[in-house]
Amino acid sequence: DQQVKQNSPSLSVQEGRISILNCDYTNSMFDYFLWYKKYPAEGPTFLISISSIKDKNEDGRFTVFLNKSAKHLSLHIVPSQPGDSAVYFCAASGVDFGNEKLTFGTGTRLTIIP
Amino acid sequence: GAVVSQHPSWVICKSGTSVKIECRSLDFQATTMFWYRQFPKQSLMLMATSNEGSKATYEQGVEKDKFLINHASLTLSTLTVTSAHPEDSSFYICSASIHPVVTFFGQGTRLTVV
Numbered sequence: 605d606q607q608v609k610q611n612s613p614s615l616s617v618q619e620g621r622i623s624i625l626n627c628d629y630t631n632s633m634f635d636y637f638l639w640y641k642k643y644p645a646e647g648p649t650f651l652i653s654i655s656s657i658k659d660k661n662e663d664g665r666f667t668v669f670l671n672k673s674a675k676h677l678s679l680h681i682v683p684s685q686p687g688d689s690a691v692y693f694c695a696a697s698g699v700d701f702g703n704e705k706l707t708f709g710t711g712t713r714l715t716i717i718p
Numbered sequence: 719g720a721v722v723s724q725h726p727s728w729v730i731c732k733s734g735t736s737v738k739i740e741c742r743s744l745d746f747q748a749t750t751m752f753w754y755r756q757f758p759k760q761s762l763m764l765m766a767t768s769n770e771g772s773k774a775t776y777e778q779g780v781e782k783d784k785f786l787i788n789h790a791s792l793t794l795s796t797l798t799v800t801s802a803h804p805e806d807s808s809f810y811i812c813s814a815s816i817h818p819v820v821t822f823f824g825q826g827t828r829l830t831v832v
Contacts, residue, residue, distance in 0.1 A: 647811050647823030693762065706821060710761040
């Protein structure tokens with residue numbers, strides 16, 4: 605049972621445009637959400653997070669939006685750069701899951717076209 | 719910043735042998751570390767939670783006798799894949815936290831069993 609889902613396995617975006625990566629979750633006990641970026645044969649790198657008490661968090665080119673009623677979050681990258689090409693995982697956690705325990709989505713491969 | 723080091727980054731072993739993977743937190747103490755496994759084009763699946771000074775907590779479906787976890791100190795956790803078989807070939811990643819939901823990942827270990 606996949607509790608965190610990323611329904612788009614891949615996404616291609618022109619350099620300079622906005623990249624929007626989506627993530628849905630099913631468990632309402634999740635209360636903290638994170639996005640990670642991963643290159644092949646490397647561990648994930650933390651990008652940005654959001655608590656369930658917020659609906660938006662921004663850090664430079666990265667903005668995460670959370671819609672709790674829809675159990676949906678999205679990562680916006682603008683402007684997209686070639687170095688953003690990677691696999692992006694969303695992850696969820698919560699007090700009932702021991703806080704540090706992360707449940708990952710299946711990932712979306714983002715390709716930025718120069 | 720906080721760094722988690724994982725070693726080796728890749729290993730090839732013969733079927734039936736055992737392989738040990740180390741995960742170290744270099745500049746902080748981690749009472750809890752996590753071990754993940756990633757199959758090609760799939761999500762990161764949590765295998766077990768490694769607790770310093772006590773037994774690891776394994777996720778459902780993970781064989782504890784096959785994947786031995788030892789967390790002997792606050793900076794080191796090891797995963798030993800015993801009697802490895804080709805189906806154990808995968809990418810293994812460890813992580814450690816210094817804050818409830820901000821996790822740092824190791825570089826990962828590519829295990830190939832021939």
